[in-house]
Amino acid sequence: MASLAAHILWLKAFHVVFVVTWFAGLFYLPRLFMYHATTSDALLVATLIRLKKEGYLPDRDVILALTADEEGGTANGIDWLLTNHRDWIDAEYAINLDGGEFEKDKDQRLLAGLQAAEKVYVDYQFESLNPGGHSSLPSPDNAIYHLSNALSRLQNFSFPVKMDEITRNYFLKTAAIKGGGKTSDDLLAAAKQPPDSAAITRLSQSAYYNSLLHTTCVATMLSGGHAPNALPQMARANVNCRIFPGEDPEAVRKTLEKVAADPKVTVSIVPVRDANGALVPQVSVPPSPLLPEVVQAEEKTVHHFWPSVPVVPTMSTGATDGRYLRIAGIPTYGIACMFFELNDNRAHGKDERIAVNDFYDGIDVSYLLIKNLSSGE
Numbered sequence: 001m002a003s004l005a006a007h008i009l010w011l012k013a014f015h016v017v018f019v020v021t022w023f024a025g026l027f028y029l030p031r032l033f034m035y036h037a038t039t040s041d042a043l044l045v046a047t048l049i050r051l052k053k054e055g056y057l058p059d060r061d062v063i064l065a066l067t068a069d070e071e072g073g074t075a076n077g078i079d080w081l082l083t084n085h086r087d088w089i090d091a092e093y094a095i096n097l098d099g100g101e102f103e104k105d106k107d108q109r110l111l112a113g114l115q116a117a118e119k120v121y122v123d124y125q126f127e128s129l130n131p132g133g134h135s136s137l138p139s140p141d142n143a144i145y146h147l148s149n150a151l152s153r154l155q156n157f158s159f160p161v162k163m164d165e166i167t168r169n170y171f172l173k174t175a176a177i178k179g180g181g182k183t184s185d186d187l188l189a190a191a192k193q194p195p196d197s198a199a200i201t202r203l204s205q206s207a208y209y210n211s212l213l214h215t216t217c218v219a220t221m222l223s224g225g226h227a228p229n230a231l232p233q234m235a236r237a238n239v240n241c242r243i244f245p246g247e248d249p250e251a252v253r254k255t256l257e258k259v260a261a262d263p264k265v266t267v268s269i270v271p272v273r274d275a276n277g278a279l280v281p282q283v284s285v286p287p288s289p290l291l292p293e294v295v296q297a298e299e300k301t302v303h304h305f306w307p308s309v310p311v312v313p314t315m316s317t318g319a320t321d322g323r324y325l326r327i328a329g330i331p332t333y334g335i336a337c338m339f340f341e342l343n344d345n346r347a348h349g350k351d352e353r354i355a356v357n358d359f360y361d362g363i364d365v366s367y368l369l370i371k372n373l374s375s376g377e
Helices: 041-054 078-084 143-155 165-178 182-190 197-203 207-213 249-260 292-305 322-327 356-374
Strands: 002-005 008-012 015-020 024-028 031-035 061-066 093-096 102-105 108-118 120-129 216-224 234-243 266-269 311-316 332-334 339-341 353-355
Touching (some): 041 061, 041 356, 093 322, 108 165, 108 292, 108 322, 120 143, 120 249, 143 216, 143 234, 143 249, 165 182, 165 207, 165 311, 182 197, 197 207, 234 249, 249 266, 292 311, 292 356, 322 332, 339 356, 353 356
Parallel strands (some): 002 015, 002 093, 093 332, 108 311
Antiparallel strands (some): 002 008, 008 015, 008 093, 024 031, 031 353, 102 108, 108 332, 120 234, 216 234
16 A cells, blocks of 8 residues: 655555645745645646546555645644554655655755664653742842743753764765765765764854754743733743654653753643643654665656756654654655755744746656655566
8 A cells, every 4th residue: 555645645555645734825936835835736636637547556555635735723734643543654765755854055066865763852841830920029039031041051952962863864865965074074074983073063163063962942032021010920932843854752841851951841742632631752764775666656757857856865853743653663765856945944934935947847746756655666
């Protein structure tokens, strides 16, 4: 059975499933602006319509499962399907079109990603409680001050360097593609065992390379106080962490507690519940093994259009629905099918966009990829 989705494309002999999220777009030459432009919802819909019109007969079933996107709640996504109707999407493996970006630098196509791992999304709450009082009688013992000082310490903290075979191989391949220069040298030095600390420091100045090298945690939301003329009884922050595969979220919580270094600031994992209200445990998510069938299908597809572009296994710094599938025991691989500008990442911004020609190239790539995965050739 084979499954595909726009947050995901799965595969199990002999069955295919697509999961596609809501798509809305605005065409504006030479870019296509759309909500979740970096997902491939429209590609899968257009490809399946094309295959249906052509009378294509795959060697396995193809199923299109339409779900809301990952910000639409817990009642209609992959987690809900796995909990309530796993048999609808149960597969040998999944291909996730929301990961494994194809990278380009202006007109130069650099690599086609094959996402075999992703960092684990976990939210933590920093909270300081206080009896409060009247603002005319202030004290240094202030919930907002306690919280802000803890967050300042977090700002200046960096988790230890982590690297596995996927990220090490990505650094080596990227260094070869860049073909020399300081960044290329630093990538090679960082990939050594042990990695070169000076190269790590320089690479960590880049937000992207820093995220590939470390678990990262950042404050994303704040709330506090209850009246303008009262000392705050509560100050609270959401700290969003992207945890390196294999690390324990509880161990990260304990590290954050040490970083906060204030007994009046508590650090807790923000609970997540599934569609049925049950608590979802925050667990480590291992990488997926690289299956030759998937690797060969992507290489065959990419090299049909761009013979010199390498297929490179990657780790996503963000989170996708692949997390739920990997936890459920379904190996998941990100293949975005579209090229994205390396220095123009606007995911979750108000102006997400993709070049029009890259979008239409993506339709052709997804079309051929699905055939290569389901033709038995």
